[in-house]
Amino acid sequence: MTRLHARSWPAALLAVVLLWAPAALAELTATETRWLQGIWPVVRFAQKSGLPLDVVVQPQDAAGAAPLALGFVDGRCKLVLTMRGNPEAEATLARIAPDLLDAALELMAAHELGHCHRYLDGTWLAPRAAFAADDPPGLDPALRAAYRAMRAVRREEGYADLVGLGWTRERHPELYLRLHAWLVEERAHDLVAGSQHDTLAWLRLAGDADALAGGSMFAAAARVWAAGLTGNGE
Numbered sequence: 001m002t003r004l005h006a007r008s009w010p011a012a013l014l015a016v017v018l019l020w021a022p023a024a025l026a027e028l029t030a031t032e033t034r035w036l037q038g039i040w041p042v043v044r045f046a047q048k049s050g051l052p053l054d055v056v057v058q059p060q061d062a063a064g065a066a067p068l069a070l071g072f073v074d075g076r077c078k079l080v081l082t083m084r085g086n087p088e089a090e091a092t093l094a095r096i097a098p099d100l101l102d103a104a105l106e107l108m109a110a111h112e113l114g115h116c117h118r119y120l121d122g123t124w125l126a127p128r129a130a131f132a133a134d135d136p137p138g139l140d141p142a143l144r145a146a147y148r149a150m151r152a153v154r155r156e157e158g159y160a161d162l163v164g165l166g167w168t169r170e171r172h173p174e175l176y177l178r179l180h181a182w183l184v185e186e187r188a189h190d191l192v193a194g195s196q197h198d199t200l201a202w203l204r205l206a207g208d209a210d211a212l213a214g215g216s217m218f219a220a221a222a223r224v225w226a227a228g229l230t231g232n233g234e
Contacts, residue, residue: 029084031093032083037102038102038105042109043079046116051113051120052075052076053076053079054076057081058080063087064088067082068082069112070112070115077116097182100179110168114163125153154198155225162212165180166221168180173209180209184203188200
C-alpha cells in the first residue's frame with residue numbers, strides 16, 4: 001500500500017492527470033486500467049463529497065515504488081498510480097483472491113482518502129500533545145528525529161487503515177472479515193516491529209466491523225485510532 005506521501009512533488013511526477021474518458025483510457029496499460037476500475041468507486045465518492053482529489057498516472061518506469069500513493073500539492077490531494085516498470089503493481093493484484101479484488105482495491109484507495117482527509121484538516125503528522133511521547137531508553141540522539149518521524153508516519157498509516165476498513169464496513173459488509181484478514185496478512189508480511197507500516201495494533205481493535213460503527217468512516221476511524229494510540233503509548 002502507501003509508502004510515499006509528499007507535500008510537494010516534482011512537476012515530472014504529475015505529467016499525466018487522468019480523465020475518465022476513452023481518449024485517456026487508450027493510453028493506459030492493462031494493469032493501470034485494472035487498478036483504476038477497482039478504485040473508481042472511491043474516486044467518485046470523493047468527487048461527490050467535494051474532496052479536492054485528482055488521479056495521476058505516472059508515465060515513467062519506477063521500480064520499487066508503491067503502486068498507489070498519495071501526494072498533497074497546492075491544497076489538492078493527488079492519488080498517484082505508479083505501475084510502469086513496477087513489478088509490485090502486478091504482484092499486489094496476484095496476492096488478492098479474485099473475488100476480493102475490487103473490494104480490496106477500494107479499501108486501498110479509501111486508505112489513501114484517509115490520508116487526504118488528514119492533510120485537508122491540517123492534522124497530518126500533527127504533534128500528539130495528548131499522548132505519551134517518551135523516546136525509548138538509550139536512544140542515540142542522532143537517531144531521535146528519524147525515530148520520531150517513523151512513529152508519526154506509523155500513526156498516520158494506522159488511521160488510514162481504519163478508514164479503509166470503515167469503507168469496507170459501509171460498502172462491502174459481507175466481505176469485512178475476509179478483507180480484514182487480508183489486510184492483517186499484508187501488514188504482517190516482512191514486518192519490522194514498530195516501523196511505518198506496523199499497524200497491527202490498530203487492526204486488532206477493528207477485528208469486528210462493529211468497532212467502526214457510528215458516524216462517518218473518518219469519525220469512526222478516528223475513535224478507534226485514538227484508542228490504539230492510548231493503548232500503545234503512542
